[in-house]
Amino acid sequence: MSQSTEKIWKTLQQVPTGKVVTYGQLADLAGLPGRARLAARALRVAPKEMALPWYRVIGAGGKISIPKDNPGFARQMELLRSEEVVVNNGRLKLSEYQWQPDLADLMWRLEF
DNA sequence: CCTGTGACTCGGG
């Protein structure tokens, strides 16, 4: 895999239960500013065995970005709800659930 | 090499 893709994966592992990040935010935290599309792609190609919390990644407006006709849409909603995240019509309140990394988390990032 | 296509985002209208 490309190194950029791996950075996305590692960063995503840091997102705690019950919290979410947007594609753009994930890319930024991974040290890849402006690469939201890469983040989306990294999720799609991630091997299942990695068990990444892919469902904790949503669109910038607080909306689930998976097309509604894709079975993953409903799955993402139920997974989020299983973590106490309130989701309505594929929407959730970013002000309440968006992950705000603390200093320790940012330090961790220096490891790659 | 060129083109189309996104699990993206932001700014306009």
Place this chain on the structure above:
DNA sequence: CCCCGAGCCACAG
């Protein structure tokens, strides 16, 4: 709130 276009970029065809 929706739709569009423009950036953006890896990747398949």
